[in-house]
Amino acid sequence: MFMNDTGNNKNAKNDDLEVESTLTKQTTGSMVSYGMADLLWQLFTGIYGGLFFLFWEVVVKLDIWIITLAYTIFAIWNIVNDPFFGYLADRPRKFWSRLGKRYPWFVIGGIPTMLFLAAIFSPPNLDPVDAAWIYFAWILISTCLYELFYTITNLNHVALYPDKFRLDSDRRKSGFWRMFLGILGTAIGFIVPPLLIDEKDASSFTSMAWIFVIINLVVFAASIPGHRESRYLKERYVKEQETKKSVSFFQALKIVVTHKNFMVVILVFLMDGIIGASLTASVQYVALYILDGEPGDSILILAPFILAVVVSLVPWYLISQKMKNNRKMFILGVLLNTVGLLPFMLVQNTLGFIIAALILGIGGGAFRMGSHPVLADAIDEAVVDSGKHIEGSFMGVYTFFIRFSLIAQGLIFAITHTLTQFDPLASSQSELAKFGIRMHTALIPMILTLVALVVFILVHDLKAEKTRIIKERLKELNL
Numbered sequence: 001m002f003m004n005d006t007g008n009n010k011n012a013k014n015d016d017l018e019v020e021s022t023l024t025k026q027t028t029g030s031m032v033s034y035g036m037a038d039l040l041w042q043l044f045t046g047i048y049g050g051l052f053f054l055f056w057e058v059v060v061k062l063d064i065w066i067i068t069l070a071y072t073i074f075a076i077w078n079i080v081n082d083p084f085f086g087y088l089a090d091r092p093r094k095f096w097s098r099l100g101k102r103y104p105w106f107v108i109g110g111i112p113t114m115l116f117l118a119a120i121f122s123p124p125n126l127d128p129v130d131a132a133w134i135y136f137a138w139i140l141i142s143t144c145l146y147e148l149f150y151t152i153t154n155l156n157h158v159a160l161y162p163d164k165f166r167l168d169s170d171r172r173k174s175g176f177w178r179m180f181l182g183i184l185g186t187a188i189g190f191i192v193p194p195l196l197i198d199e200k201d202a203s204s205f206t207s208m209a210w211i212f213v214i215i216n217l218v219v220f221a222a223s224i225p226g227h228r229e230s231r232y233l234k235e236r237y238v239k240e241q242e243t244k245k246s247v248s249f250f251q252a253l254k255i256v257v258t259h260k261n262f263m264v265v266i267l268v269f270l271m272d273g274i275i276g277a278s279l280t281a282s283v284q285y286v287a288l289y290i291l292d293g294e295p296g297d298s299i300l301i302l303a304p305f306i307l308a309v310v311v312s313l314v315p316w317y318l319i320s321q322k323m324k325n326n327r328k329m330f331i332l333g334v335l336l337n338t339v340g341l342l343p344f345m346l347v348q349n350t351l352g353f354i355i356a357a358l359i360l361g362i363g364g365g366a367f368r369m370g371s372h373p374v375l376a377d378a379i380d381e382a383v384v385d386s387g388k389h390i391e392g393s394f395m396g397v398y399t400f401f402i403r404f405s406l407i408a409q410g411l412i413f414a415i416t417h418t419l420t421q422f423d424p425l426a427s428s429q430s431e432l433a434k435f436g437i438r439m440h441t442a443l444i445p446m447i448l449t450l451v452a453l454v455v456f457i458l459v460h461d462l463k464a465e466k467t468r469i470i471k472e473r474l475k476e477l478n479l
Helices: 002-024 028-059 064-090 103-120 132-164 168-195 202-223 231-243 249-257 260-290 295-323 326-339 350-386 391-419 431-459 464-476
Strands: none
Touching: 028 064, 028 103, 028 132, 028 168, 028 202, 028 260, 028 391, 064 132, 064 391, 103 132, 103 202, 132 168, 132 350, 168 202, 168 260, 168 295, 168 350, 260 295, 260 326, 260 350, 260 391, 260 431, 295 326, 295 350, 326 350, 326 431, 326 464, 350 464, 391 431
């Protein structure tokens, strides 16, 4: 009897190892394909985040408060859009066993996102004063449709991550490829579009946007294989449909927002999103009005930043693997990424901005290496507590809050430009207006993010030992 029990235990252990391998072990090719979507998001960000305000305020010359009003209504749309589609993606579907849970949504949203992004930069040629409300409607409709399909594809991309990559080592390695490809997307998305535009010619923005539709299609096609779910995951989805009672939208929302570790991670991500949105939208203003150059001169700031991030990724990856503490790596990354903004308030010439960008890039590499694992850990905790795989609902709430970084950036721009008397009709700006540009480039986002980091340190308690216990519970609960 003793011998038989030993044999059964060995078989059980082998079965556990086989299941664990099925759940967690991914090829490098799969990781790269999955990460191509992060490259795509950065292309979107480079075009939308980097050029939207420049196009509508400086090129089209639409009043900044009309632009901000469209953003405010857009925020109300976000309240319904992001959490609802996260919940919708988690609702049991018959196609899960055949197509997967995340893959179909990811594919459905991709192409419309590209087309509506191009539409944002393709308005009719009208007088910005007489046709101000026509332009308002154009912005509102095109951005809301862009956001709708972006949400559908992006939240299912991110929601797949905790399921697809289970081990910490897998998450850090896949996180490395996501960051590397994301930075490559940043390089293309922020450097190439300004080279294709003329701030005196609105049609150049339209041509640029449609050229990138073709580029985006190629990248999207490369990302599709990495989002196909394994047979094991599909079978698990079907089993969950049969054994788990579905939850309502408000039940799912309650589960999400009552998990403090998840919400405090989102708080930091939101503030860092304000850094990203403000910096990417501001760099064109810096090139034009502080360095007295052209939009394409933004490459002098963006290229060193991207180079520093890329070069620092490997050392930060090795440090994170040696540290084996997602929380500490995240804190270090947020701190360096935030304090790295300070030089942008002080430098006066092109060389100074290059050095500032290098410093920020090193901190940016640390933050990017620590961000995905700490988010996945927070989701794991909530899955164990609730006993339900509702990652879509989590990513819906995640996307909802992160998209508010754009709203915040719009308000920061509008208020700062009004208070510092920025004049979009002038070829040069007063010293006060230039200081306002520096404020929305660095100072305001830096202060907000440092406050969020303090809150994170005080509230977040997912340390290494606790995350290990959570992973063991996931196995015990067959989740």
